[in-house]
Amino acid sequence: MDFISILSIFVMACFVGYYVVWSVTPALHTPLMAVTNAVSSVIIVGALIASAAAGSATSKYLGLLAVVLASVNIFGGFAVTQRMLAMYKKKERPAAPVSGK
Amino acid sequence: MEHMAPVNPWVALAYLVAGVCFILALRGLSSPATSQRGNRLGMIGMTIAVVTTVMTHLNVGVWEIVVAIAIGGAIGLITARRIAMTDMPQLVAAFHSLVGLAAVLVGVAAYLNPIAFGIGEMVIPLIGDPFVVIHQVSRVEMGLGVAIGAITFSGSVIAFLKLNGNMSGAPIMLPGRHVINLAVLAAILGLIGYFVTDQSGWVFWTVTILSFVIGFLLIIPIGGADMPVVVSMLNSYSGWAAAAMGFTLHNSAMIITGALVGSSGAILSYIMCRAMNRSFISVIAGGFGAAPEAGGGSAKVDRPWKRGSAEDAAFLMQQAEQVIIVPGYGMAVAQAQHALREMGDKLKEAGVRVKYAIHPVAGRMPGHMNVLLAEANVPYDEVFELEDINSEFAQTDVAFVIGANDVTNPAAKTDKTSPIYGMPVLDVEKAKTVLFIKRSMGGVGYAGVDNDVFYMDNTMMLLADAKKMVEEIVKSLD
Numbered sequence: 380m381d382f383i384s385i386l387s388i389f390v391m392a393c394f395v396g397y398y399v400v401w402s403v404t405p406a407l408h409t410p411l412m413a414v415t416n417a418v419s420s421v422i423i424v425g426a427l428i429a430s431a432a433a434g435s436a437t438s439k440y441l442g443l444l445a446v447v448l449a450s451v452n453i454f455g456g457f458a459v460t461q462r463m464l465a466m467y468k469k470k471e472r473p474a475a476p477v478s479g480k
Numbered sequence: 481m482e483h484m485a486p487v488n489p490w491v492a493l494a495y496l497v498a499g500v501c502f503i504l505a506l507r508g509l510s511s512p513a514t515s516q517r518g519n520r521l522g523m524i525g526m527t528i529a530v531v532t533t534v535m536t537h538l539n540v541g542v543w544e545i546v547v548a549i550a551i552g553g554a555i556g557l558i559t560a561r562r563i564a565m566t567d568m569p570q571l572v573a574a575f576h577s578l579v580g581l582a583a584v585l586v587g588v589a590a591y592l593n594p595i596a597f598g599i600g601e602m603v604i605p606l607i608g609d610p611f612v613v614i615h616q617v618s619r620v621e622m623g624l625g626v627a628i629g630a631i632t633f634s635g636s637v638i639a640f641l642k643l644n645g646n647m648s649g650a651p652i653m654l655p656g657r658h659v660i661n662l663a664v665l666a667a668i669l670g671l672i673g674y675f676v677t678d679q680s681g682w683v684f685w686t687v688t689i690l691s692f693v694i695g696f697l698l699i700i701p702i703g704g705a706d707m708p709v710v711v712s713m714l715n716s717y718s719g720w721a722a723a724a725m726g727f728t729l730h731n732s733a734m735i736i737t738g739a740l741v742g743s744s745g746a747i748l749s750y751i752m753c754r755a756m757n758r759s760f761i762s763v764i765a766g767g768f769g770a771a772p773e774a775g776g777g778s779a780k781v782d783r784p785w786k787r788g789s790a791e792d793a794a795f796l797m798q799q800a801e802q803v804i805i806v807p808g809y810g811m812a813v814a815q816a817q818h819a820l821r822e823m824g825d826k827l828k829e830a831g832v833r834v835k836y837a838i839h840p841v842a843g844r845m846p847g848h849m850n851v852l853l854a855e856a857n858v859p860y861d862e863v864f865e866l867e868d869i870n871s872e873f874a875q876t877d878v879a880f881v882i883g884a885n886d887v888t889n890p891a892a893k894t895d896k897t898s899p900i901y902g903m904p905v906l907d908v909e910k911a912k913t914v915l916f917i918k919r920s921m922g923g924v925g926y927a928g929v930d931n932d933v934f935y936m937d938n939t940m941m942l943l944a945d946a947k948k949m950v951e952e953i954v955k956s957l958d
Binding site: 380382385388389390392393395396397399400401402403404405406407408409410411412413414415416417418419420421422423424425426427428429430431432433434435437438439441442443444445446447448449450451452453454455456457458459460461462463464465466467468469470 | 736740865
């Protein structure tokens with residue numbers, strides 16, 4: 380991929396992010412932070428490349444350490460988000476109309 | 481000029497799918513009903529990204545990687561299970577710091593072993609030893625990634641210490657800090673520019689160290705009440721760090737995710753700033769709430785106010801048609817959310833309509849109060865945002881303020897000299913009666929301003945620990 384293609388993906392993703400995040404209900408802003416935290420740990424991809432690569436032992440161990448840190452975030456982030464989301468319940472009124480916000 | 485190893489199109493496709501899963505994960509949060517499915521899509525996306533990477537780099541050390549993931553995963557899961565909901569801001573800050581540090585480590589690893597990352601190539605000169613040249617574009621991307629990662633790390637560590645109470649929440653002001661900060665920032669950018677022409681170690685390491693320092697310097701002058709903005713801002717940085725690393729590695733999953741997270745944090749910061757009617761720059765400059773009692777000290781001592789008891793409060797609310805509860809950070813500190821829900825249940829049994837009104841900056845992070853109320857089993861359709869409920873106070877019998885202060889202060893609407901002037905506030909004073917739980921009459925809110933609501937004829941102050949007071953009210957409601 381050349382730089383311009385990558386830049387295009389980036390710019391488009393910023394726009395997608397902008398519209399998607401504005402549609403998030405304020406009540407879920409804390410889970411939003413927790414889940415964005417978990418997904419930004421996709422940086423683990425870089426850590427995995429470093430730890431699987433031959434050539435530099437230091438680089439490899441730094442990579443492994445980064446894998447540990449990113450894993451804390453991935454598992455912790457998704458789990459805590461799941462825990463929070465499971466708490467959001469509607470009124471116990473069967474067939475209540477969906478009231479948006 | 482690009483020298484990436486030939487990329488298998490299936491691999492690129494897999495990363496793209498992972499990126500789309502992350503978009504859908506955030507999209508799911510538009511409503512609590514779809515949010516859990518969204519979160520599962522996020523997990524699927526992450527699994528795809530990790531498995532794809534491991535499969536394509538299967539040459540050595542898979543066991544080491546599995547062990548590393550297992551260690552990290554176990555720590556993460558245990559933390560996520562044990563953490564109290566009131567401590568969520570600290571946890572998020574701690575997690576941000578890990579993303580930042582991971583970005584720095586990946587950046588350092590890439591600098592030390594550029595060929596493995598496909599960002600450099602071996603040059604074998606006619607005379608002398610072979611050496612590795614890193615692509616110039618990659619140097620900028622790497623420099624930015626490491627710098628943002630380091631700022632995220634040290635900034636988040638300070639935010640964590642402040643939120644966790646290991647460090648005073650009060651702003652710490654260094655003399656000449658604006659000059660120092662701007663100089664350090666300029667030095668970092670200048671060095672990243674210089675890095676293009678000279679890839680030597682000292683440039684790289686100086687950028688890294690200066691970035692750690694600036695993260696620290698940026699956050700220490702920011703006070704506790706501005707933490708929602710800080711936490712959102714660091715959230716944004718962690719995204720930009722991931723995106724910069726994605727540029728370095730030409731990885732679409734990282735770029736898409738980084739952009740999503742970056743915009744998400746930026747939007748949250750904007751929403752928080754707007755809810756305080758402050759500019760982002762003034763929050764970053766810090767120092768808000770540093771000088772309490774600024775002049776207002778004499779006026780508030782002699783003003784008459786009414787004190788009520790738990791029985792009075794219970795009686796008033798039982799007679800009411802509608803009660804609006806306004807929770808704030810004090811409720812979180814006192815862990816009063818469960819007692820509060822019990823009170824709400826009792827009132828509902830007595831035929832009172834109960835609603836909750838949430839100010840966007842109530843608490844220490846965006847949506848903090850909503851999570852605590854959800855934890856206490858308050859149905860989310862009883863919880864309303866400021867703009868949706870503010871007009872209702874005028875037709876409400878009792879406004880019950882628990883642990884909030886500045887967000888109810890009418891001075892924000894009337895007093896142009898007040899530091900919080902212009903901030904959108906909840907119009908609690910329009911209710912027939914205001915019940916205001918507060919620990920004592922001495923303290924003022926974080927903004928350091930006195931609240932006129934305390935002294936109004938229709939206000940009854942309930943002076944006690946929030947949780948104890950609510951429990952007593954629950955008893956009196958029987």
